[in-house]
Amino acid sequence: MRFKPAAASAGMNGSGMSKSNNVYKDAYNRCLRLLDETRSLPSEPELGTLLGVSRTTVRSILARMEETGLIAWNKRAKTVLREPRPDDFFPEEETDTLAEIIERSFMRRLLAGGAEAGMQINELELAREIGVGTTSVREFLIRFSRFGLIEKRRNSHWVLKGFTRAFALELTEIREMFELRSAAAFAALPQDSPVWADLERLEDEHRLLAREITTRFNAFSELDERFHRLIHRASHNRFIVDFYDVIAMIFHYHYQWNKAQERERNEVAVGEHLAYIEALKSRDLGKVDAACRKHLKSARQTLLTSIPESRSLQKP
């Protein structure tokens, strides 16, 4: 797993920095965008729910906005004084969770090649290279282990299982099992279920994307996830829903990594989605099954062709 001597990659000052205030910074940035729209901000609890943070954080945000002259703040009155400038925002890098930083670093190493199956993963080394504490790395590895790419040796190191052809096949096998079942459950949902409206909206987005595919083809990956998650949710089974995290994670990195014929692939996928949606709306189980199978088959094919042979040989 060795990669570079040190260079303190994403790390900041090495001193006893306990916890970054990325929650505050991220919420602050999002709050800035809110400023554009209104002349005055809502109450503290309301802002809290809007931004998904506690009132403590909201108050820190307001305090800084007052300091930098963005708002005038007196009890309930929070009047916007000026529009936010680009330099009001905190830099993007400072708004990331530690978990995100670690995941990115780890996946970069994993996909950068040289990461062969059977190789052992060293918590301490990883922590040092990324510039974080060992605890965070351990917790990340534990969470990450459910993706089936790494495995722990009791009282000892982690072992990389490798992003192999076998992995892709096992993953897609489950995916197909789960999605076929979910799609059938979806089609059987009563007409007054709110999911039909959700599906309608997604269909519109797909049609829009289909028209602008030449320029916006990279918008597909996000739409893809939303669409499949909607379908999986119809299973009403937490294990099926949760398993989509594995798929989403793999496809997320796969999209970043395999850019070959991206436009063409996505164009085909959009078309398959539209046919799939049509089938769901028809509520004809036979059609749903066929459309689902067809799409999943080509998704699997895409994933498989993107795995270089060098990565798919080993198996200890």
Place this chain on the structure above:
Amino acid sequence: MRFKPAAASAGMNGSGMSKSNNVYKDAYNRCLRLLDETRSLPSEPELGTLLGVSRTTVRSILARMEETGLIAWNKRAKTVLREPRPDDFFPEEETDTLAEIIERSFMRRLLAGGAEAGMQINELELAREIGVGTTSVREFLIRFSRFGLIEKRRNSHWVLKGFTRAFALELTEIREMFELRSAAAFAALPQDSPVWADLERLEDEHRLLAREITTRFNAFSELDERFHRLIHRASHNRFIVDFYDVIAMIFHYHYQWNKAQERERNEVAVGEHLAYIEALKSRDLGKVDAACRKHLKSARQTLLTSIPESRSLQKP
């Protein structure tokens, strides 16, 4: 999740005890049992693989055995001097992993009632009640989360989802999907595959247990797990194999907790297993499917009836 004020349940001395040497103690105990059989112990590396620990730990064990007069140790010669007495063993409680201690504590609270869905879990409180550090509790909760019984609110507490009827149904739905597929894969395995010998051995154990069911009915749970794991392994899919951890965990606690008609239930199950094994050996996919379905149906029924209604109403 509140349960008791303090009472320092499983806890030891509260002081800065960094890491318990349970690996050493457990290996020591197991090594004592080895002493009964031979007049002299093998080499250090050999002992290491035998006990599943490093040579460092082996040497600590040998050092203590020498001290307590169990063996004479001089380089390669490790002669047994006397048989181990009961007081040579470390107490059972001291050989448990921290993870096991936490899991037991946590499950006791969960099943002891009063643990209703929606309730929030407090890391700090849990750590204090069990008498361990917060880090270990956090790591446990992260690992435990894959069982689908708890869920994390970002930057905040964990939420108990509850051991409800819905949970049991979702669990068994996946189980049935996976096991039917695994069983079919099993039956399709070539005649020279080693699994057929494993199956044969398991069949013998089942027949033996069937004869002595009145006295040994509690030996079933362990046999049950071995049998189903063998079948799941035939899927050659890590997600299917890993999912059996969820099932095993639930059934493990379920067996401990629901003692109603245990003998009868296990007797029936042994019979179903034997029929299931027969079907597998016939390699007739229709028969396999039928036998598997029948057994899984009654397993589900057993699990469902053991969930009290009080636990199955809430859902926030």
Place this chain on the structure above:
DNA sequence: CTAATGTCTTTTATCGTGAAAAAACAGTTT
């Protein structure tokens, strides 16, 4: 009297630290 703000307490996230355990290295024995 409800819903906000102001203040104080508790919990979570993360680090550095030190003992237990593993692993690597070096020197012996057969």
Place this chain on the structure above:
DNA sequence: AAACTGTTTTTTCACGATAAAAGACATTAG
């Protein structure tokens, strides 16, 4: 020279401590 023992270095595991963030309580405004 292969496999073992003796020694040293690294890594894992678990803890307490501390800043960030959440949450609870008290007070005040509408």
